[in-house]
Amino acid sequence: MENNTQDLYRQYVEHAQKIADINYAAAVLDWDQETYMPVKSAAARARQTATLRGLAHRHFTDKRYGDLLQQLLDQKDFLSEKERRNVLLSKEDYDKQTKLPNAFVHELSENISRAYQSWIDARKQNDFFVFEPSLSRLVALKKQEADYFGYENHPYNALLKDYEKSASVQMLDHLFESMTQPLQKLLQKVLAKQKSIDDNFLHQHYPKDAQWNWGMYLVKELGFDLDAGRQDISEHPFTTNFSAQDVRITTRIDENDFANMTWSCIHEVGHGLYEQGLNYEDYGLPSGEFASLSIHESQSRFWENCIGRNLLFWRHYFPKLKAYFPEQLKDISVEQFYRSINKVQPSLIRTEADELTYHFHIKIRYELEKELIGGTLSAKEVKERWNELYKQDLGIDVPDDNRGCLQDVHWSHGSFGYFPTYSLGSFYAAQFWEKLKAEKPETEKEIAHGNLKNILAWLRQNIHAKGRTAGDSETICKAVTGAPLQTDAFLRYLTQKLL
Numbered sequence: 191m192e193n194n195t196q197d198l199y200r201q202y203v204e205h206a207q208k209i210a211d212i213n214y215a216a217a218v219l220d221w222d223q224e225t226y227m228p229v230k231s232a233a234a235r236a237r238q239t240a241t242l243r244g245l246a247h248r249h250f251t252d253k254r255y256g257d258l259l260q261q262l263l264d265q266k267d268f269l270s271e272k273e274r275r276n277v278l279l280s281k282e283d284y285d286k287q288t289k290l291p292n293a294f295v296h297e298l299s300e301n302i303s304r305a306y307q308s309w310i311d312a313r314k315q316n317d318f319f320v321f322e323p324s325l326s327r328l329v330a331l332k333k334q335e336a337d338y339f340g341y342e343n344h345p346y347n348a349l350l351k352d353y354e355k356s357a358s359v360q361m362l363d364h365l366f367e368s369m370t371q372p373l374q375k376l377l378q379k380v381l382a383k384q385k386s387i388d389d390n391f392l393h394q395h396y397p398k399d400a401q402w403n404w405g406m407y408l409v410k411e412l413g414f415d416l417d418a419g420r421q422d423i424s425e426h427p428f429t430t431n432f433s434a435q436d437v438r439i440t441t442r443i444d445e446n447d448f449a450n451m452t453w454s455c456i457h458e459v460g461h462g463l464y465e466q467g468l469n470y471e472d473y474g475l476p477s478g479e480f481a482s483l484s485i486h487e488s489q490s491r492f493w494e495n496c497i498g499r500n501l502l503f504w505r506h507y508f509p510k511l512k513a514y515f516p517e518q519l520k521d522i523s524v525e526q527f528y529r530s531i532n533k534v535q536p537s538l539i540r541t542e543a544d545e546l547t548y549h550f551h552i553k554i555r556y557e558l559e560k561e562l563i564g565g566t567l568s569a570k571e572v573k574e575r576w577n578e579l580y581k582q583d584l585g586i587d588v589p590d591d592n593r594g595c596l597q598d599v600h601w602s603h604g605s606f607g608y609f610p611t612y613s614l615g616s617f618y619a620a621q622f623w624e625k626l627k628a629e630k631p632e633t634e635k636e637i638a639h640g641n642l643k644n645i646l647a648w649l650r651q652n653i654h655a656k657g658r659t660a661g662d663s664e665t666i667c668k669a670v671t672g673a674p675l676q677t678d679a680f681l682r683y684l685t686q687k688l689l
């Protein structure tokens with residue numbers, strides 16, 4: 191009996207790894223498309239990845255695979271705890287995939303292709319109402335998807351859980367509510383205090399080559415293993431991996447905006463370190479996969495903000511930075527540099543927002559999505575509601591649709607429920623950061639000496655190496671910090687930094 195179970199488990203591993211082989215092969219093609227692919231290759235490349243993804247999907251939804259997983263679960267006594275969790279999670283994935291009828295998946299993906307095109311057109315004309323019919327159709331399909339998945343209390347819960355298992359309307363309402371007033375107050379104080387910050391030096395000419403060399407230096411300093419990954423240039427920075435031993439990060443360079451590359455570079459390194467810290471031995475299995483989108487984002491924001499916008503970090507690295515840009519930074523002190531890279535300013539564009547106002551951008555998108563999927567807001571009303579919320583939460587007038595409700599690609603991809611993971615990532619990061627400092631009081635001294643090894647080791651041990659079998663985000667948060675996610679640690683972190 192036991193032998194039989196181990197036999198079945200081996201069959202499961204083999205099948206799961208074959209699916210991973212195909213998906214990672216498709217990921218190599220996607221990475222190439224964003225970095226080096228010549229333009230004329232686009233049509234052939236679209237076929238190639240579609241074929242591979244279709245193949246992976248067939249293996250993944252194969253009824254025999256589902257039966258094998260069920261058979262294993264029925265014999266759970268003969269599996270180790272980790273093996274049982276792997277099978278459970280794979281079964282969960284299988285059940286979710288097979289809940290959506292093929293015809294629906296097909297219809298949704300066709301509508302997404304069309305919606306993306308109409309979003310591009312709408313952006314060209316700077317007119318939301320070019321996109322509105324597609325948005326309306328996608329919202330209807332997403333409501334249908336929520337019905338297929340099933341949900342409690344609010345249909346948006348089904349879509350949230352598709353990205354973030356432990357998130358719910360109830361949880362997010364509470365977090366955003368607990369954040370709003372303290373952040374508004376902090377914002378007013380900070381704006382009054384920082385009037386004199388002159389950050390013009392960040393917009394001088396920073397040559398491309400020097401920025402690239404500086405970025406590569408930083409990537410190595412932060413602990414990214416270049417024998418198990420690379421950095422390249424792409425239009426939009428991203429991280430992808432083909433195994434824990436091959437992690438690709440990308441960055442972009444703007445010669446007239448120093449901040450653009452450095453912190454997106456640190457951000458992607460944070461994602462990359464997480465991927466490199468996953469268990470290579472568990473390739474293709476849940477125990478070798480990242481835990482969740484929020485935990486992934488917590489790692490990028492931890493490095494980008496808690497470390498990369500930290501005064502102690504720059505006490506060590508600013509002199510090194512000056513060696514790359516002696517002219518541009520010759521009259522700048524580390525304090526002025528630090529204040530400039532942490533400047534707060536309510537603004538229109540989410541991706542350019544500072545650490546504080548960023549979360550109002552997310553809260554607004556969360557409210558809109560909740561209302562759209564809940565049926566209390568129609569697609570036609572999105573623009574008006576968007577502009578109203580920007581006035582209310584950030585105090586700014588939206589001058590046009592491109593800088594308003596057309597700025598993000600997410601909805602045209604059918605991604606409703608994704609935005610909140612960005613805020614959750616920051617909140618988790620701050621709670622981990624506070625815990626690390628309490629557990630290892632020497633941490634800040636180490637940062638001031640450019641010693642980041644113990645920080646990475648702590649993240650590796652507590653988060654990276656555990657993979658997805660450690661549980662959902664909230665389970666991980668409680669295991670690491672002893673408490674569920676709250677905004678308190680984040681508010682303390684920001685208040686201390688900005689005041």
Ligand code: CO
Nearest residue numbers: 457461487490
């Ligand atoms: Co990220």
